[in-house]
Amino acid sequence: MGVKLNSEQVDIMKAAREFAEKEFSEVMQEFDKDEVFDLGLLRKACELGFVGVSIDEAYEGIGYSYFEHCLITEEFAAVDPGIGLATLYPAVVAECIRIFGDGSQKKNLLPKIIAGEIVLALAITEPDSGFDIYSVSTTAALENDTWVINGDKAFVLGGDYADYICLLALTDPGNPSPENRHSFILVPKETQGVSWKRLEGKLGMRAATAAKLSFSNVKVSLSHCVGAPGNGISQARALQCRINTMVAAMGVGIARAALYEGANYSKRRHAFEMPICTFQGIQSKLIEMATLIRAARGLYYEAALSFNDSKIDYGFTAMAKRFSGKTALKCADEALQIHGGYGYFDEYRVQRLYRDAKVVDLWEGSKELERQDILKTILN
Amino acid sequence: MDFDLTEEQRIIQKAAYDFAVREFLPLSKSHDREEKYPEGVWLKACEAGIGGVIIPKEYGGPGLGFMELALVSEQLCRVDLGLALAVQAGIFGSENIIFFGSENQKEHYLQRLASGKAMSAGAYTEPDAGSDVAGIRTSAVREGDEYIINGSKIFITHGLSCDWMVVLCVTNPSEQRRHMRQSMILVESNSKGVEVNKLTGKMGVRASETTEVSFSDVRVPCDHLVGEEGKGFYQLMHFFDATRTMVASQGIGLAQAALDQTIKYVHEKKIQGKPMAHHQEIQFQLAEMATKIQLSRTLTYKAAWQVDQGRTDPALNAMAKYFAGEMAVWVCGKALEIHAEFGPEALYDTHEVQKYYRDAKIIEIYEGTKEVEKITIARRLL
Numbered sequence: 001m002g003v004k005l006n007s008e009q010v011d012i013m014k015a016a017r018e019f020a021e022k023e024f025s026e027v028m029q030e031f032d033k034d035e036v037f038d039l040g041l042l043r044k045a046c047e048l049g050f051v052g053v054s055i056d057e058a059y060e061g062i063g064y065s066y067f068e069h070c071l072i073t074e075e076f077a078a079v080d081p082g083i084g085l086a087t088l089y090p091a092v093v094a095e096c097i098r099i100f101g102d103g104s105q106k107k108n109l110l111p112k113i114i115a116g117e118i119v120l121a122l123a124i125t126e127p128d129s130g131f132d133i134y135s136v137s138t139t140a141a142l143e144n145d146t147w148v149i150n151g152d153k154a155f156v157l158g159g160d161y162a163d164y165i166c167l168l169a170l171t172d173p174g175n176p177s178p179e180n181r182h183s184f185i186l187v188p189k190e191t192q193g194v195s196w197k198r199l200e201g202k203l204g205m206r207a208a209t210a211a212k213l214s215f216s217n218v219k220v221s222l223s224h225c226v227g228a229p230g231n232g233i234s235q236a237r238a239l240q241c242r243i244n245t246m247v248a249a250m251g252v253g254i255a256r257a258a259l260y261e262g263a264n265y266s267k268r269r270h271a272f273e274m275p276i277c278t279f280q281g282i283q284s285k286l287i288e289m290a291t292l293i294r295a296a297r298g299l300y301y302e303a304a305l306s307f308n309d310s311k312i313d314y315g316f317t318a319m320a321k322r323f324s325g326k327t328a329l330k331c332a333d334e335a336l337q338i339h340g341g342y343g344y345f346d347e348y349r350v351q352r353l354y355r356d357a358k359v360v361d362l363w364e365g366s367k368e369l370e371r372q373d374i375l376k377t378i379l380n
Numbered sequence: 381m382d383f384d385l386t387e388e389q390r391i392i393q394k395a396a397y398d399f400a401v402r403e404f405l406p407l408s409k410s411h412d413r414e415e416k417y418p419e420g421v422w423l424k425a426c427e428a429g430i431g432g433v434i435i436p437k438e439y440g441g442p443g444l445g446f447m448e449l450a451l452v453s454e455q456l457c458r459v460d461l462g463l464a465l466a467v468q469a470g471i472f473g474s475e476n477i478i479f480f481g482s483e484n485q486k487e488h489y490l491q492r493l494a495s496g497k498a499m500s501a502g503a504y505t506e507p508d509a510g511s512d513v514a515g516i517r518t519s520a521v522r523e524g525d526e527y528i529i530n531g532s533k534i535f536i537t538h539g540l541s542c543d544w545m546v547v548l549c550v551t552n553p554s555e556q557r558r559h560m561r562q563s564m565i566l567v568e569s570n571s572k573g574v575e576v577n578k579l580t581g582k583m584g585v586r587a588s589e590t591t592e593v594s595f596s597d598v599r600v601p602c603d604h605l606v607g608e609e610g611k612g613f614y615q616l617m618h619f620f621d622a623t624r625t626m627v628a629s630q631g632i633g634l635a636q637a638a639l640d641q642t643i644k645y646v647h648e649k650k651i652q653g654k655p656m657a658h659h660q661e662i663q664f665q666l667a668e669m670a671t672k673i674q675l676s677r678t679l680t681y682k683a684a685w686q687v688d689q690g691r692t693d694p695a696l697n698a699m700a701k702y703f704a705g706e707m708a709v710w711v712c713g714k715a716l717e718i719h720a721e722f723g724p725e726a727l728y729d730t731h732e733v734q735k736y737y738r739d740a741k742i743i744e745i746y747e748g749t750k751e752v753e754k755i756t757i758a759r760r761l762l
Contacts, residue, residue: 033581125723125724127725129723130649130651130722130723130724130725131721131722131723131724132651132652132723134652135652154723154725155723155724155725199728200728201413201728201729201730201734202727202728202729203716203727203728203729203734203737203738204727270508271509271510271511271512271515272512272515273512273515281751281754329713333709333741336741337744337745337749337750337751340510340511340745340749341505341510341534341535341745341746343745344582344583344584344741344742344745345579345581345582345583346581346582346583347581351581351583354583354741355583355738358713358716358727358737359727361717362716362717362720362724362727363720363724363727366651367720367721368651368652368721371661
């Protein structure tokens, strides 16, 4: 039982593809080389309605679903994964506000995010806790009606240019249950005590720049809590499975781009007096790539559609992400190999896809928690 | 069957590692970031006795074999593959002089290499001919007692730094058999008509100098022919057959470094309160990594040992090279994966393992892609 896209979804994908090809192609090699992003691109994407499509009309959104967000993600990633991530990650952070925010937060923030007027960043990972959300130790102590925040966050996507930081903080360390010790708090980045530094030297997805952030006695009012206090862990997990699904979509986009590059090159390149696509060794690679992509797409479509029901299988979204990551890796690797020595140079897209695929496979999310989620799905 | 290394082998193995730690570590990060070639390292390596390892003693070289070369190669690449290539590829191309050169050529060129005061390059690959070596088009036309060379080469290591290059050219274009049209001709770098440009934007081995070279009516005396006219292709195949074991060792060294870093990391970090080293999934992956490295090493040692016995087995060498390349990519990928089980910090170039991952891929490609190696193996099986 495959997923058949309706005509509106087909149009969305076509529009996304055209936008990405028009806006990303000229700058993608440079952005990757210099590890930079242009906020103007994000604003353009917002103006055309690509960012935050799952936000409802009440907040000036288009009111599609997370599935359409993933379709756009795949199309952007198929042109340049790094730029795609930088332009669409704000939509995922917006989900945090959309799902868990109170009415006033939604009203104040969502329309501005969609319009590209403000950018939000999600700050969960810390230098010493890695992906382990339970060890998050940035504290937020309640003093009268004010949160006082102290701690460090690392690898915050868009943290260098975000206007607001949505951070996971330890708010109730004494709570007997580790599930109830954390909360999400929204901090305007220009609040006194917030400092940040851009991180450099990432392997791939380099246009999706990241920063480390320090919070030193940062004070925000009680109302800046996003969702109920103490609900941070379950909110982070819910966000994580949306991120996983988006990453699964990116993986398929990367794999598709890799197949495209590999197939085209193999038709152009001659060796032993014939195009190399004539050789079974090359054909086998292309066949395997195409097969894996079909399978990965099936998984991510199913995962992305599951957000339309209220029953989301965390284990399943983790499976989709894992499989898609491995697919992207395999396809990027084979595509680079088809290019031979040329594929090792960044002038060729496959070199960038190779690095981007590895980051997509490994970024965002605790393998340990994924493992536990999948096991719960299997063993229960 | 004695699997142990000799005392002499252990000494040179240690010398190579110590050299790399001393000379490469301070340069590693900057030369990777800036894609910078390490000036002076080749000379230092020759002075330390680990430069042109296979240059015979009568020409001032260490006079060692491919087994010792494999040992040196592995140790240098344990520290930094890109920088190691500045040493490993120092005599590139001139192996052909050792194998096929005239006595005059050996005396004239090999001494200079052995001293570290000169460096050479091998110019075989062209923009339109990589794996299909016989498809090259650079021509060398005989005119009186000179060859006139026209054409272009690409992905030539040390094109800028070398003093001469051994160039594969078409000298017998009307020869029916495709593989008998080529010859190897030595061209001094400062010859008129030679133009070299550095290529940048490599994913890894960025400290290694990679270039494109063009020859525009370059004139060289006929005595610059290395070996026999029309035998260039076969000479080159022999060269690749032998040096494959060195390349395999590069993969082994790189993979070993990735494994060592990962073991260190999993001892340091905890996930959900439990040291990473105690996680069974991680233990199993480390076990697989170590097993594959050992397999690769045993296969490569055997292949190199056979070369030194005068019984070069091209298929065995092809197995060693293709397996080592695939193994290195897999091990380095796993190393990065295990690091990322903790968090994303290892995806940044502050962590060596990130560079190892970028470096590893080239081993599946240069000196014979793994696909070409499989062709070599299959041919001999069938």
